[in-house]
Amino acid sequence: MSKIRFATVWLAGCSGCHMSFLDLDEWLIDLAAQVEVVFSPVGCDLKDYPENVDVCLVEGAIANEENLELIYHVRAHTKTLISFGDCAVTANVPAMRNMLGGAEPVLKRAYIELGDETPQLPNEPGIVPELLDQVRPVHELVPVDIFMPGCPPSAERIRATLEPLLRGEMPVMEGREMIKFG
Amino acid sequence: MSITTLKINGQDVVTESGKTVLAAAKEAGIPIPTLCHLEGISEAGACRLCAVEVKGTPKLMAACVTTVAEGMEVETHTPKLQDYRRMIVELFFTEGNHVCSICVANGNCELQDAAIEVGMDHSRFNYRFPDRGMDLSHSQFGIDHNRCILCTRCVRVCDEIEGAHVWDVGNRGEACYIISGMDQPWGEVSACTACGKCVDACPTGAIFRKGTTTGEKQGDRAKLEFLVNAREKQEWSR
Ligand code: SF4
Ligand code: SF4
Ligand code: SF4
Ligand code: FES
Numbered sequence: 001m002s003k004i005r006f007a008t009v010w011l012a013g014c015s016g017c018h019m020s021f022l023d024l025d026e027w028l029i030d031l032a033a034q035v036e037v038v039f040s041p042v043g044c045d046l047k048d049y050p051e052n053v054d055v056c057l058v059e060g061a062i063a064n065e066e067n068l069e070l071i072y073h074v075r076a077h078t079k080t081l082i083s084f085g086d087c088a089v090t091a092n093v094p095a096m097r098n099m100l101g102g103a104e105p106v107l108k109r110a111y112i113e114l115g116d117e118t119p120q121l122p123n124e125p126g127i128v129p130e131l132l133d134q135v136r137p138v139h140e141l142v143p144v145d146i147f148m149p150g151c152p153p154s155a156e157r158i159r160a161t162l163e164p165l166l167r168g169e170m171p172v173m174e175g176r177e178m179i180k181f182g
Numbered sequence: 183m184s185i186t187t188l189k190i191n192g193q194d195v196v197t198e199s200g201k202t203v204l205a206a207a208k209e210a211g212i213p214i215p216t217l218c219h220l221e222g223i224s225e226a227g228a229c230r231l232c233a234v235e236v237k238g239t240p241k242l243m244a245a246c247v248t249t250v251a252e253g254m255e256v257e258t259h260t261p262k263l264q265d266y267r268r269m270i271v272e273l274f275f276t277e278g279n280h281v282c283s284i285c286v287a288n289g290n291c292e293l294q295d296a297a298i299e300v301g302m303d304h305s306r307f308n309y310r311f312p313d314r315g316m317d318l319s320h321s322q323f324g325i326d327h328n329r330c331i332l333c334t335r336c337v338r339v340c341d342e343i344e345g346a347h348v349w350d351v352g353n354r355g356e357a358c359y360i361i362s363g364m365d366q367p368w369g370e371v372s373a374c375t376a377c378g379k380c381v382d383a384c385p386t387g388a389i390f391r392k393g394t395t396t397g398e399k400q401g402d403r404a405k406l407e408f409l410v411n412a413r414e415k416q417e418w419s420r
Contacts, residue, residue, distance in 0.1 A: 089304050092281055098311035099279065140308055147303040151283030179303045181294060182282025182397075 004054045004166065006035035008043065008084070009074055011060030011067040012094040012135060017085035018042050018059055020152035027159055034166050051077045055165055057084040057148075057158075061091040062136050066129035075142040080165065084158075086151040086181055088138045093151075095135040103131035147173060149181045188254040203256055204232055204245040214258050215267060215299055217274075217292060217385055218333035219246045220403065222410035223342050226334045231270055231296060234258050242266065264300065271296050272305040277356075279311060279328035286399040287387030293331060314359065319369030322376050323391055327359050330388040336360060336380035343409055348374045360388075382406060 237255035363371035
């Protein structure tokens, strides 16, 4: 049997979910023996998301055009997409800017009103991705197969989600240990 | 004392007449999920989480405001009810702004508990992200309307137990929110005795003590029931 092609992506999140993933400690060695890591900010150097990915953990909400492009690409090339952590599942902290009503007031607040020296709006088309007006959870844009809430999900929760998948089964996302937000 | 006999989930239940279906179910050891219900204060029927099916009517009935009747047949956990309960909880989360990871009530919140109970791993409704604001004008407490689920427990506890009636519900529909005094900043409402009962009554992190940070709020709900029992039944200890 060929190895499970495994990926993780990091969208609008603080990387805490990925840090929690690294908290799996020695179980990462077991995991590495069972999967081929084909894309991941913490586990692989490849810069382009490949085709035919079996399982992908998606950390973060959809906040800018790069996130949007990547999530459509990830969805198209992934069998089992997991919303990984509260930012992916609810949009969480990154979405607190939604209350300001759009990208422009957010940028003005951050870069003009609070800019101590040479206040100016960031503008580098093609290099700095444009902010979307609203930050959204992943499943409001593409279908998601498994939801793993938590800010961040604990290493135990991550392991309890991945282990059944490695056996070809769906994890049961129920109860405080698996689905408590925050 | 007159007695009423009914069936809950097929089980024969005998209870005192005049009780609610919720109370009868509790006595019979059948837990029904609730949010706006709080022991010691009146019922509001505001959250609908306790909805049950009653034979002979197509309408779902809120168990906390439905009185038992002779021969009544009640179902509390049908698939239809479970589905509605999950929808109700999803709507609570999407209606306001619930960022659990930075909330005072994280880990000790009745809305989070309800989400776990109904199996909510995500919301099927889109988030609204309303701009609701907060009031930090009181010297000891704050209210963050983003986390308020409009259960009116604060309104009732302040009116019925403290007797101060600081809170009320303003506006209609999606613009509803909890107001203090005559829609004044809480800190300017002289009727507030700063007793803190609303902090304990609030099921979420919406009303809190200043200085409480993430995950530190521990609402003492049983204290309110104790106060009522002390006054009405002279039970002075708990
Ligand atoms: S009130 Fe409860 S559900 Fe809302 S943010 Fe706080 S902990 Fe989460
Ligand atoms: S502190 Fe006491 S008096 Fe003041 S609003 Fe809360 S319940 Fe009412
Ligand atoms: S502030 Fe708390 S107690 Fe009052 S209505 Fe909102 S959630 Fe309920
Ligand atoms: S507990 Fe019955 S409606 Fe809220």
